[in-house]
Amino acid sequence: MKRYILIAIGMALLAFNxxxxxxxxxxSIMNKxxxxxxxxxxxxxxxxxxxxxxxxxxxxxxxxxxxRKDIEDGGDQLFYIYFKKPNDVRDxxxxxxxxxxxxDDRWLFIPSIRMxxxxxASDARxxxxxxxxxxxxxxxxxxxxxxxxxxxxxxxxxxxxxxxKNTPKEELDDYSWRKTWVDQETHLVLKESYxxxxxxxxxxxxxxxxxxxNGFWVGIAGTMENFELEHKTTVRFxxxxxxxxxxxxxxxxxxxxxxxxxxxx
Amino acid sequence: MKFFYSVSRAARAPLSLPLAxxxxxxxxxxQAAEVDIxxxxxxxxxxxxxxxxxxxxEKNNWLLxxxxxxxxLSAESDAGDTAMVGKIDFLNxxxxxxxxxxxxxxxxxxxxxxxxxxxxRQMLTWGVTDRLFINDVFPKxxxxxxxGQPLEYMKLGSDMxxxxxxxxxxxxxxxxIPVARFDITxxxxxxxxxxxxxxxxxxxxxxxxxxxxxRFHTAFGSADIALYxxxxxxxxxDKGLSGTKIVYPRLNSYGxxxxxxxxGGVLSVEGGFYHSVDDTAGIDPLIANSQYxxxxxxxxxxxxxxxxxxxxYGEVMKNHGAYFATAQAAFQAGVGPKPLPAHRKIVTANLRxxxxxxxxxxxxxxxxxxxxxxxxxxxxxxxAVTDEFSVNVxxxxxxxxPDSWMLGTMKHDDNVYLNAKWTF
Numbered sequence: 001m002k003r004y005i006l007i008a009i010g011m012a013l014l015a016f017n018x019x020x021x022x023x024x025x026x027x028s029i030m031n032k033x034x035x036x037x038x039x040x041x042x043x044x045x046x047x048x049x050x051x052x053x054x055x056x057x058x059x060x061x062x063x064x065x066x067x068r069k070d071i072e073d074g075g076d077q078l079f080y081i082y083f084k085k086p087n088d089v090r091d092x093x094x095x096x097x098x099x100x101x102x103x104d105d106r107w108l109f110i111p112s113i114r115m116x117x118x119x120x121a122s123d124a125r126x127x128x129x130x131x132x133x134x135x136x137x138x139x140x141x142x143x144x145x146x147x148x149x150x151x152x153x154x155x156x157x158x159x160x161x162x163x164x165k166n167t168p169k170e171e172l173d174d175y176s177w178r179k180t181w182v183d184q185e186t187h188l189v190l191k192e193s194y195x196x197x198x199x200x201x202x203x204x205x206x207x208x209x210x211x212x213x214n215g216f217w218v219g220i221a222g223t224m225e226n227f228e229l230e231h232k233t234t235v236r237f238x239x240x241x242x243x244x245x246x247x248x249x250x251x252x253x254x255x256x257x258x259x260x261x262x263x264x265x
Numbered sequence: 266m267k268f269f270y271s272v273s274r275a276a277r278a279p280l281s282l283p284l285a286x287x288x289x290x291x292x293x294x295x296q297a298a299e300v301d302i303x304x305x306x307x308x309x310x311x312x313x314x315x316x317x318x319x320x321x322x323e324k325n326n327w328l329l330x331x332x333x334x335x336x337x338l339s340a341e342s343d344a345g346d347t348a349m350v351g352k353i354d355f356l357n358x359x360x361x362x363x364x365x366x367x368x369x370x371x372x373x374x375x376x377x378x379x380x381x382x383x384x385x386r387q388m389l390t391w392g393v394t395d396r397l398f399i400n401d402v403f404p405k406x407x408x409x410x411x412x413g414q415p416l417e418y419m420k421l422g423s424d425m426x427x428x429x430x431x432x433x434x435x436x437x438x439x440x441x442i443p444v445a446r447f448d449i450t451x452x453x454x455x456x457x458x459x460x461x462x463x464x465x466x467x468x469x470x471x472x473x474x475x476x477x478x479x480r481f482h483t484a485f486g487s488a489d490i491a492l493y494x495x496x497x498x499x500x501x502x503d504k505g506l507s508g509t510k511i512v513y514p515r516l517n518s519y520g521x522x523x524x525x526x527x528x529g530g531v532l533s534v535e536g537g538f539y540h541s542v543d544d545t546a547g548i549d550p551l552i553a554n555s556q557y558x559x560x561x562x563x564x565x566x567x568x569x570x571x572x573x574x575x576x577x578y579g580e581v582m583k584n585h586g587a588y589f590a591t592a593q594a595a596f597q598a599g600v601g602p603k604p605l606p607a608h609r610k611i612v613t614a615n616l617r618x619x620x621x622x623x624x625x626x627x628x629x630x631x632x633x634x635x636x637x638x639x640x641x642x643x644x645x646x647x648x649a650v651t652d653e654f655s656v657n658v659x660x661x662x663x664x665x666x667p668d669s670w671m672l673g674t675m676k677h678d679d680n681v682y683l684n685a686k687w688t689f
Contacts (some may be wrong), residue, residue: 008380047535052622054622058651059648060651060652061652084651085689086652086653087303087305087652087688087689088655088686088688090303097487103526103529105487105526110417112290112347112387112388112417113388113416113417113419113420114387114389114390115390118393118489118524118526118531118533119531119564120526120529120530120531120564120565120566120572121526121529122529122530122565122566123566123568123569123570125569126566126569126570127570127622127623129623130619130622130623130624131622132622173569213519231622249431249433252431252434252436253436253482253489254429254431254436257429258376258381258429260377261341261345262345
């Protein structure tokens, strides 16, 4: 009985609140963008070349192969990363079991002493391998963590986009809200600007290149710029393959210790 | 882990020949399609800061002054099912005034869908403890650890035949070690340590003196659970009742680990029973008694890129009364080390922070042994100047503790160290 009352109240609120319609639509846009960016197909494989560029132009390179398998669209996912560069992390492997509703589980394998180390994962805003991307940027921030508001539509480099303002429900240290441009056809995030309380842009993500692979639109090059630190990171994916049937056993302690050669080449 | 007797001379075990041959034979059919060469050049200097001369009377403050070229060669068959890996250090040791070859690893492997075989010298690390060991029954180099070599040098490879079998949701590692390799502890040739100067006698090289170690691992929900068993030797020596030699008593051990994400951090629990086979009743005061070992650890980020890890570790000796009565008498007569308490406790804290896009790592490691057993602190800074070149500086400071115990014995060995590493 209680449930029906709640639904009735909810419907009444929807009817009287004129912005509710737009907010729901913003939520649906962000959900579509989340699925398109992080859950394309059921699994996938890609080579990643990352360049971390400091204000003097000095560049550090990270190269790795990433394997992904979705347990549920928008839900749990498995990631396996095999590092190739730089030399001091070569052959290091990293396993992540992503849980949108709680902390992820993460394991790191240190090849020089053949040790599997379980690592704490409470800080989703920590930098991923010292780049300008956070763990959350790599594995996806669930839209339910933000209040989304549709600001309108805009043309960006000849593409029709929705522009959405995302405000984290829980206050974060590094930014206070984001402005997100979502492509209306591919649902990919083409650009995302991060603002602080003073409305200054502190960080910006751009999709530099995307293409269709196996019928799915995939961003294959992107840049994350940090304006406060004058620091940026570029990422380029190569050899992207989707729905290749990555087996479950790839995402186990066994393959941390003994990398599945077939899948990491 | 007690350092009653220092063993620094048996340091670099020669590669056992049969295993080396097996490794080579294994690699012959590999028809290497891909050969990779990597490695690094590592320069290390480490110096004691005290003016205390060595027990030998020599005035030498250098713990380490060496260059090391590690060459890592790996070759893999076309099919990817057989491979050969070698990590060999060419070492120029200025303190010893000698050049040496240190075979860190050299093995051949065969990989199938359900198992993996590895023959030769290889590294294994088990358990969930940090710089303390319960179920990690493989040899350690405490001398490298206390003098500031990179942490991986704390571990030594063993010559073994290893089978790694994996099923759905579980895996098993089984290591057969024909010739046991023992710990290296700080020696009186470089450290001002307690060293009664006994000759160490390793077990005879025969099949019955081989070691065997196994680990079964599975998951329960998000928790990792593992069970361990080991049959072999204590890896630090004891002096038997008879004579002037120190020996490695026999040891069987059994244990478990559990590790899971808890409250945004990682909770680790490890336990083990060390059965001292040569002195089950605990009546021989100079051979270690059986003991229970346990560790509870928790690690979590306390802010972005700052991690704190804490450990509480204990050793509970069986038949302590029998041990204490005679050990205390030997100690008072000046012919034995200070007896250990019935329950020996160790705490460690490790605070680690990453800076400058994670290129700079600072850490502070503290170890304290209960009952006045000694303290150690190790501040350390590591900076990756480029992707290829890194420098690392740090120090060890020791205080408190009886001369014959680990940490206490290091009181005059406070040191500073520097590592410079160029990788290729």
